[in-house]
Amino acid sequence: xxxxxxxxxxxxxxxxxxxxxxxxxxxxxxxxxxxxxxxxxxxxxxxxxxxxxxxxxxxxxxxxxxxxxxxxxxxxxxxxxxxxxxxxxxxxxxxxxxxxxxxxxxxxxxxxxxxxxxxxxxxxxxxxxxxxxxxxxxxxxxxxxxxxxxxxxxxxxxxxxxxxxxxxxxxxxxxxxxxxxxxxxxxxxxxxxxxxxxxxxxxxxxxxxxxxxxxxxxxxxxxxxxxxxxxxxxxxxxxxxxxxxxxxxxxxxxxxxxxxxxxxxxxxxxxxxxxxxxxxxxxxxxxxxxxxxxxxxxxxxxxxxxxxxxxxxxxxxxxxxxxxxxxxxxxxxxxxxxxxxxxxxxxxxxxxxxxxxxxxxxxxxxxxxxxxxxxxxxxxxxxxxxxxxxxxxxxxxxxxxxxxxxxxxxxxxxxxxxxxxxxxxxxxxxxxxxxxxxxxxxxxxxxxxxxxxxxxxxxxxxxxxxxxxxxxxxxxxxxxxxxxxxxxxxxxxxxxxxxxxxxxxxxxxxxxxxxxxxxxxxxxxxxxxxxxxxxxxxxxxxxxxxxxxxxxxxxxxxxxxxxxxxxxxxxxxxxxxxxxxxxxxxxxxxxxxxxxxxxxxxxxxxxxxxxxxxxxxxxxxxxxxxxxxxxxxxxxxxxxxxxxxxxxxxxxxxxxxxxxxxxxxxxxxxxxxxxxxxxx
Numbered sequence: 001x002x003x004x005x006x007x008x009x010x011x012x013x014x015x016x017x018x019x020x021x022x023x024x025x026x027x028x029x030x031x032x033x034x035x036x037x038x039x040x041x042x043x044x045x046x047x048x049x050x051x052x053x054x055x056x057x058x059x060x061x062x063x064x065x066x067x068x069x070x071x072x073x074x075x076x077x078x079x080x081x082x083x084x085x086x087x088x089x090x091x092x093x094x095x096x097x098x099x100x101x102x103x104x105x106x107x108x109x110x111x112x113x114x115x116x117x118x119x120x121x122x123x124x125x126x127x128x129x130x131x132x133x134x135x136x137x138x139x140x141x142x143x144x145x146x147x148x149x150x151x152x153x154x155x156x157x158x159x160x161x162x163x164x165x166x167x168x169x170x171x172x173x174x175x176x177x178x179x180x181x182x183x184x185x186x187x188x189x190x191x192x193x194x195x196x197x198x199x200x201x202x203x204x205x206x207x208x209x210x211x212x213x214x215x216x217x218x219x220x221x222x223x224x225x226x227x228x229x230x231x232x233x234x235x236x237x238x239x240x241x242x243x244x245x246x247x248x249x250x251x252x253x254x255x256x257x258x259x260x261x262x263x264x265x266x267x268x269x270x271x272x273x274x275x276x277x278x279x280x281x282x283x284x285x286x287x288x289x290x291x292x293x294x295x296x297x298x299x300x301x302x303x304x305x306x307x308x309x310x311x312x313x314x315x316x317x318x319x320x321x322x323x324x325x326x327x328x329x330x331x332x333x334x335x336x337x338x339x340x341x342x343x344x345x346x347x348x349x350x351x352x353x354x355x356x357x358x359x360x361x362x363x364x365x366x367x368x369x370x371x372x373x374x375x376x377x378x379x380x381x382x383x384x385x386x387x388x389x390x391x392x393x394x395x396x397x398x399x400x401x402x403x404x405x406x407x408x409x410x411x412x413x414x415x416x417x418x419x420x421x422x423x424x425x426x427x428x429x430x431x432x433x434x435x436x437x438x439x440x441x442x443x444x445x446x447x448x449x450x451x452x453x454x455x456x457x458x459x460x461x462x463x464x465x466x467x468x469x470x471x472x473x474x475x476x477x478x479x480x481x482x483x484x485x486x487x488x489x490x491x492x493x494x495x496x497x498x499x500x501x502x503x504x505x506x507x508x509x510x511x512x513x514x515x516x517x518x519x520x521x522x523x524x525x526x527x528x529x530x531x532x533x534x535x536x537x538x539x540x541x542x543x544x545x546x547x548x549x550x551x552x553x554x555x556x557x558x559x560x561x562x563x564x565x566x567x568x569x570x571x572x573x574x575x576x577x578x579x580x581x582x583x584x585x586x587x588x589x590x591x592x593x594x595x596x597x598x599x600x601x602x603x604x605x606x607x608x609x610x611x612x613x614x615x616x617x618x619x620x621x622x623x624x625x626x627x628x629x630x631x632x633x634x635x636x637x638x639x640x641x642x643x644x645x646x647x648x649x650x651x652x653x654x655x656x657x658x659x660x661x662x663x664x665x666x667x668x669x670x671x672x673x674x675x676x677x678x679x680x
Contacts, residue, residue, distance in 0.1 A: 004103045011106040012037070016044060031093025035061065038098055041105050042068055046116040062091045071119045072112050074104060084309075121151050205490060212493045219500055229511055236518055243525055247532065266543065272362070280359055 002023075009026050012019040017040065029037070035053050039061075043049040046068060053061050066087065076086040077100065089097030105112060125144070132138050196202045584600055 004099055008099065008102050008106060017041075031095075034095065034098045035093045038065070038102060038105075041102060041109075045072070045105065045109065045112045058091050062087060065090060068116070069101070071123070072105075072115055074101065076100075088306075118155070122148060124148070208490050208493060212497070215497055215500070219504075222504065226507065226511065229514065233514055233518055236521060240521055240525060243528060247528060262543075263546065266547075272359070275355075275359060276363075280356060 005023060005026065009021050009023060011017070012021055012026075019037070032053070039049060039051060039053055042065065043051075049064070049068060051061075051064075076083065076097075086097055088094075090101075127137065127141050132141060196206075199205075588601060
């Protein structure tokens with residue numbers, strides 16, 4: 001910890017902070033001051049964090065710092081339970097929490113500056129899927145993603161240029177060196193022109209040399225075109241093979257397939273897709289929505305302390321005990337119908353879980369199959385682009401391995417020879433250095449001798465004269481050889497041109513035949529493709545018709561089924577009403593008085609008579625209440641006045657308690673109360 005604090009203090013005293021702390025003053029800082037220092041360090045990394053935390057709420061400060069530390073990929077020490085203590089310590093400015101954060105930030109400030117800068121442009125703004133249904137929003141989001149990718153490429157290029165090692169001074173030196181080389185080449189060309197102008201028929205020779213250069217360029221172009229034609233032919237042959245294989249597979253499938261198997265396969269696919277759309281995806285969507293709502297609720301709530309967590313734990317324990325009590329009560333009831341229903345519910349839940357698991361396995365298998373097919377196609381395309389051939393299999397791969405082994409043995413031998421040459425080259429280089437040192441010593445001795453004799457520079461002038469004479473002789477020899485070389489060059493060029501023309505003639509003929517064959521193959525491929533398209537369109541139209549018929553029959557079946565259930569319900573209601581009517585008629589017509597009393601009519605008449613008697617009693621009671629209402633209200637008013645009078649007497653008694661005796665006052669109070677009661 002002491003080394004950590006020392007490192008923090010040293011870095012805070014440097015640029016750009018200049019805090020002038022020592023270990024004692026830094027350790028004695030208040031939590032608010034520590035938080036301000038942490039905020040200053042974060043502001044140095046990200047200028048948006050320049051805030052005075054005294055003017056900011058603690059919750060906002062903690063949320064802002066935690067979000068930036070998450071962007072900078074800071075991992076607090078400990079497990080998930082320590083995360084709450086870390087957040088709480090960051091809110092209150094705890095030293096065991098602030099010190100490791102400061103140490104981590106000051107260790108890698110430059111790296112974190114770059115990460116914070118990139119986070120401003122590379123943190124993707126998540127747009128809900130329902131908003132992306134709008135075309136303008138979708139286009140804007142697509143443009144935003146394209147701009148993000150363009151920023152990534154530009155930033156990579158900028159970093160590569162920064163780390164490439166090129167500087168402006170080196171580039172200027174290279175440019176100046178290139179300009180000097182250009183001037184030297186211009187002077188050399190002018191000298192050669194002057195030298196050639198003295199030769200006879202130089203214009204004709206230059207023309208022939210120009211024609212030679214043009215023919216060489218044309219030869220290279222034809223070779224390149226030939227290679228391109230070969231590649232195109234190879235790709236066309238491969239494409240034709242793939243199309244033929246697809247055609248064979250489709251013919252085989254069409255020959256083996258029957259309408260019943262096709263319908264069965266289509267029904268299985270429709271059932272699977274309908275299950276995914278109607279059951280699985282809505283459940284997953286609902287669970288994701290609930291999870292999102294829960295997370296938003298958690299994020300919107302303020303930071304919780306230890307007391308809040310304890311209160312929540314106590315609430316959870318109480319609810320769990322209530323749930324256990326309800327379960328025990330339900331088990332004590334032990335209703336057989338509920339037991340059977342619970343058994344059926346368990347079986348249904350098990351079946352639904354198995355169904356969901358199998359659907360997920362099927363979906364994963366499909367995705368895995370699609371990814372493997374894509375990977376196989378990518379690998380085959382890479383191998384074709386790499387060497388233009390198919391992947392080797394079986395005996396071809398064995399032959400290729402044996403060939404590689406023979407080449408590896410040859411490579412080892414050549415590598416051994418190169419090592420011997422390198423060793424010999426090292427020896428020769430060392431001998432050359434020794435000879436150069438001896439030559440320098442001899443030259444130094446020769447200079448000292450010349451200085452003693454008074455003829456310094458004699459050997460140097462002699463060497464210069466010899467070198468100039470040798471150069472003059474070489475130039476004369478070159479002048480003599482140039483004419484012979486140019487004449488021989490012209491002859492060779494003519495012979496080469498004729499040889500190349502004769503060599504290219506059969507190649508051009510072969511190329512014409514291959515072009516014609518390629519045109520025929522492309523025409524045949526187009527015909528096969530049109531046949532395939534027509535067959536696929538016919539099958540698709542038949543499938544759509546069958547689907548429409550099946551859909552119509554299902555709808556009709558559902559309508560008839562609903563009509564059947566509705567008529568059954570109406571019949572049952574009418575039967576019940578008819579039974580009640582017959583029972584009523586039997587009871588009404590019957591001579592038995594007990595049966596008549598059971599009739600609904602008798603019951604209703606009895607109830608009506610009882611209600612009428614009750615209404616009469618209530619009206620009489622209402623009349624009595626109205627008659628006694630006035631005297632009762634007057635009496636109630638007199639009682640309220642009596643209470644006020646007694647309260648007033650009590651107050652007077654309390655005020656005059658110091659002046660008069662208690663017995664007299666009680667007597668007077670008693671007399672006044674008796675008089676008031678008599679008046680009432």
